[in-house]
Amino acid sequence: MAETKQEASSQPLHVLVFPWLAFGHMIPFLELSKRLARRGHAVTFVSTPRNAARLAAVPPELSARVRVVTLDLPEVEGLPDGAESTADVPPEKVELLKKAFDGLAAPFAGLVEEACASGGGAAGFSTKPDWIIQDFAQNWVWPIAEEHEIPCAIFLILPVAIMAFIGTRHENEAHPRTTAEDYMVQPPWIPFPSTIAYRRHEAEAIAAAFRPNASGVSDIDRFWQMQRPCCRLIVHRSCPEVEPRLFPLLTELFAKPFVPAGLLLPDDAVDDDGPGSDQSFLAVLQWLDAQPRRSVIYVALGSEAPVTADHIRQLALGLELSGVRFLWALRRPVGHAGALLPDGFEARVAGRGVVRAGWVPQVRVLAHGAVGAFLTHCGWGSTVESLLRFGHPLVMLPFVADQGLITRAMAARGVGVEVPRNDDDGSFRGDDVAATVRRVMAEEEGEALARNAKELQKVLGDRVRQEQYVDELVEYLQRYK
Template sequence: MEAAADAAGVLEVVVFPWLAFGHMLSFLELSKRLAARGHAVAFVSTPRNLARLPPVPPHLSPRLRFVALPLPRVDGLADGAESTADVPPEKIELVKKAMDGLAAPLAAFLADAVAAGRRPDWIVHDFCHHWVPPIAGGHGVPCAAFMTVYAAFVAFLGPRWANVEHPRAATEDFAIAPRWIPFPSTIACRRRSEAESIAALFRANASGVSDMERAWQLLQCCRLAIYRSCDEVEPGMFALLTDLFQQPVIPAGVLLPPVIAADGDRPEVLRWLDDQPPKSVVYVALGSEAPLTAGILHELALGLELAGVRFLWALRRPSGMFNTANDAVTDELLPAGFEERTRGRGLVRTGWVPQVAALAHDATGAFLTHCGWGSTIESFACGHPLVMLPFVLDQPLVARAMAERGIGVEVARDEGDGSFDRDGVAEAVRRVMVDEEGKALASNAMKLREVLTDQGRQETYIDDLVEHLRRYRGCC
């Protein structure tokens, strides 16, 4: 939405996401909404990450600029490793350590902006930038946290005071809803493996600071907290978070990305989808940070084979296979003979796949997903039912919520270690794509799509956010 903005109402906003593409893309969508309203946005990241972002529409370019800060070298990180997509999961902690080295360059950038008479009205940053508010405060610039995760997940983690009053010392403590959630809730970890991934957030890692300590410090210093969500998805959650963290909590809407038509040569995966019947393909993607192993990939592949449906699989290489130079699927990744046995009804690609375009294609009928919040939101835009295979952090909570809404089926797993097998994958895929149950799931998904693609309602969330940014600017 283009909007004329008088000079007094124009905001200067610096946005600074965590070095993960799901986060960067969410920040970019927010930045585009602000720029479309006439505000000036400086998007800060590292050179390689900025080069890999999708292009900004030309009419927004004058108001949305990109600022590159070189990422410091850290022992254990390869050259060019500037995002979580560039490293195996066990080295993500080192990316946080490298990111902490951006404190001095960011301080220099702010000092130069102030000296040039362009003091930002806000810095909008991510969950792990606990050192940004003190730097910004030194220049009189207020901070807002932009949380790109499922909002209920932050309520489940809770503020510092709640964790002091109701400590969770054992993994089992995360298997029940926390005491500070005042209404009946299923917000809890069902399996031990899920609880362990949450408990790890409270422990210091290779960066020297736990993720929860980072979040608590920055939320204490931020004037606002912004969420990529809305009341239609999480009713009552923003009032609860406002009460828990004692700060304004603002939903920005779901920030659905646009589906851009491919001009000229269409990517191979879209041309393959062109040849498939409507609603016949399950699109498979597990994000960039799922802790994949060869065993997990083999069971998933054999499950897709057993299900007997068409599939398009955007396959990320697991840890230990990051140095493979070519884009071909290797025998290490998939069971022997899998591609031959599924040829004609399945396509596997380890390179880049245009996920939004693939989900929006008429041939796609369902999404087999890890339930990362960004991917789940992208499915909302297309009204697809979900086959859900969550792994860590907020993903299991998202899966439970989507199952409760009747738009997805979770793959059966061991309640202890979270393992699954090919039969569980095949059963879940068939329930969504083949069985009568799938029609109800698809209908519910389309109903949610109709609500969330109400452009007027979604734009109102951004307008409300802008009003908060205007009201509280200058306060730090």
């Protein structure tokens, strides 16, 4: 007897989840996987061996429903040995990582074929996958999914604004962008005022994403493959409260549903395990405990922003000149072996500034009462974590991709201030860092920024509503499978 529509919509799903090889992608994909598992669905999480080993463990109560399957990344000439994520390579070698990633097409096809032939296959589940939820980069998944009649969804860990800026292939052909200036204005297919445009130095970088790289295909062409019929949903780590008007606009523009998954904040607000949770971080926590409430600015530019040695020197100069207390999670640029900080810097800021070169438990730091603001590259994950969970105003220093768009949007909301940059080459001066830090931490303007940040936190920090977005996503998965 055929099952009814209602019975089909209540059946547990088996979802194959496959993120791009960057921790800023893998971590939200894992958060989404855990939320699906908590709702009774089975998840096969696909990555490479080293990345799987470095990700946080799946909670024991979910281990029966979340299985991690690894595929060996093929060797590519020029890619360092053992490099399996963007955190392992300098920015100029990320395109080689994409080339290696494309080499996973055949083993992934084998995994899917086995899963379809034996129910759950190597993943250990008893059912054929109902969905493949993939990232932007796998333009080679579509024929595999079509062969086995498995619908796909794209899960983008980026804000919806980036897709609004990119637009469809048709819109780009109708409104070609051929100069840097074309990327510095709002696209004509956005019919209302917005902050969706890039500065000159950012525009030149985003224009490069429209050109083929060492993998033989451009990043934007990878995005545009989502317009194929077997891609039925585009899911974003976002929600209408933080990006009003864009979800319905893009649903109409791309002629398929753009669905919010919510912000997917981890359940535990203060405890993140890792090497920074050991005794080596104890002295830093003790120093934080001794500082006045909301007097410290936390400084972290993410694990993958293309930060140079000169950026670090100017940032050090700015923190020194600001006179503000700070905790700096300093990441050495990949491949840089020389001195980074100016001579005598740590001695001159001793007592009011701490530089931590090792891993930092960021959530724990942001939750600390001594922290009053965040100097950030405005990656979406860090922005969500600091502003929307803890209500910290931002000092914003964007570098790539969506970070400039996020920075403009947060400035328009009155929750942060951008460090001035040279518009041609993106360089910045220590003096401007110092002045921006003081604006947020030590001047009257900072009080207004802090109030606005707390108000936005109240709106976006509704855990019940955030979980409802996941429930609604599951309804879409049931309806469109």
